[in-house]
Amino acid sequence: MNNFVKKNWFVCLLIVLFAGISVFYIYDTNKGKLKGKTANGEGVVYSVGDTDVTATDFYNSMYESNGPAALFQKIATTVADKSVETTDAMKENAKTQAESVISNYATNYPTNYRQMLDSQLVSLGYSGMDGLEDYLVNVFKQTELTAQYVKDHFDELQVRNISYILVRFENGDSGEGTPTEDEQNRMAAVDHGLETGTFEETATALSEDPSSAPNGGVLGTLDVNTTSLDSAFQEAALGLKEGEVSEWVYSSNFGYFRIKCNASTHEGMIKAYREQNSLTEDVEVTDGEVYSSLLNTYDTTLTNKVIWEKAEELGLTFPDPEVEKAVRAYAGMED
Numbered sequence: 001m002n003n004f005v006k007k008n009w010f011v012c013l014l015i016v017l018f019a020g021i022s023v024f025y026i027y028d029t030n031k032g033k034l035k036g037k038t039a040n041g042e043g044v045v046y047s048v049g050d051t052d053v054t055a056t057d058f059y060n061s062m063y064e065s066n067g068p069a070a071l072f073q074k075i076a077t078t079v080a081d082k083s084v085e086t087t088d089a090m091k092e093n094a095k096t097q098a099e100s101v102i103s104n105y106a107t108n109y110p111t112n113y114r115q116m117l118d119s120q121l122v123s124l125g126y127s128g129m130d131g132l133e134d135y136l137v138n139v140f141k142q143t144e145l146t147a148q149y150v151k152d153h154f155d156e157l158q159v160r161n162i163s164y165i166l167v168r169f170e171n172g173d174s175g176e177g178t179p180t181e182d183e184q185n186r187m188a189a190v191d192h193g194l195e196t197g198t199f200e201e202t203a204t205a206l207s208e209d210p211s212s213a214p215n216g217g218v219l220g221t222l223d224v225n226t227t228s229l230d231s232a233f234q235e236a237a238l239g240l241k242e243g244e245v246s247e248w249v250y251s252s253n254f255g256y257f258r259i260k261c262n263a264s265t266h267e268g269m270i271k272a273y274r275e276q277n278s279l280t281e282d283v284e285v286t287d288g289e290v291y292s293s294l295l296n297t298y299d300t301t302l303t304n305k306v307i308w309e310k311a312e313e314l315g316l317t318f319p320d321p322e323v324e325k326a327v328r329a330y331a332g333m334e335d
Contacts, residue, residue, distance in 0.1 A: 047316070048315060048316050069330055070124075071327050071330075076307045077138050080307070081138065082314060089286070091137060094137045143292060143303070144286060146302055147292075154266055161221045162221075163212075165217055165257065166209040167179075167208055186206070194245065199258075200217065221293050221298065223238075223294060223299050225299045225302065232249060233249060233257055236249040242261055242265060243262075245259070246260075270285065
């Protein structure tokens with residue numbers, strides 16, 4: 001199951017863990033300073049549903065310079081646990097990924113890998129290295145929760161799975177969008193390839209983008225919130241329907257594109273995911289797997305939005321308005 005997850009979750013995990021590697025805890029200097037609601041005699045930082053997180057819970061995992069991030073991580077963990085059921089598949093995947101993480105740490109940091117994993121996972125609110133699988137299960141839950149939002153708001157988000165073929169400028173852009181004779185010849189070769197073969201075959205043979213050509217030109221899944229792509233490319237890509245191939249799209253940044261929409265429906269997304277990961281029909285895939293490239297690459301703010309909205313639905317409260325303001329700013333939810 002999970003070919004894409006097996007390829008990418010370790011990288012995603014390291015990004016999260018290493019983000020806080022050089023900052024320190026503030027256990028003693030800040031405990032007990034938050035005002036407002038109390039639970040068992042302690043100040044409550046936030047509540048979700050019937051779960052109260054006290055000042056001690058918070059400050060035991062809070063960084064001096066990364067307080068809002070640490071707190072939002074706790075909120076996200078609580079929301080995901082309350083909203084998504086833990087499945088056997090998640091446990092199995094978490095076990096596999098945990099073994100990979102530990103092996104990689106042991107290879108790269110042979111003398112202190114246990115200490116590093118312990119400190120980083122404790123900072124995220126888990127019981128050191130023993131909590132690694134629990135952390136991974138919660139990451140899967142957050143992805144599934146966000147993927148359900150994508151599925152429910154599919155048309156609004158204009159989700160598309162895209163492949164492309166690029167013909168680069170010969171000697172830089174003329175600024176007029178008119179291809180040179182050499183560029184026209186290369187574009188004609190692509191057109192001929194599309195007439196006589198598949199898009200994937202033509203992209204592999206003729207696309208001049210080495211990052212995607214070996215993979216049949218596959219870019220991945222994007223949506224209307226994507227901001228990291230060339231604007232002309234994105235506008236053309238989002239305007240395509242499933243199975244459509246664009247005419248030549250001029251980009252002043254790169255050259256000329258032919259763009260294919262592999263999927264513009266949820267069902268199409270599942271099919272495209274199977275094809276792009278060489279999965280047979282008998283292999284079960286989750287929505288989280290199908291939309292993982294979107295959430296990890298092209299719409300990285302969506303998970304925060306979904307977590308925040310779900311937390312408010314569950315009754316998120318902050319007794320201290322300054323804490324709420326800081327966490328909102330960190331999560332991009334100022335409005």
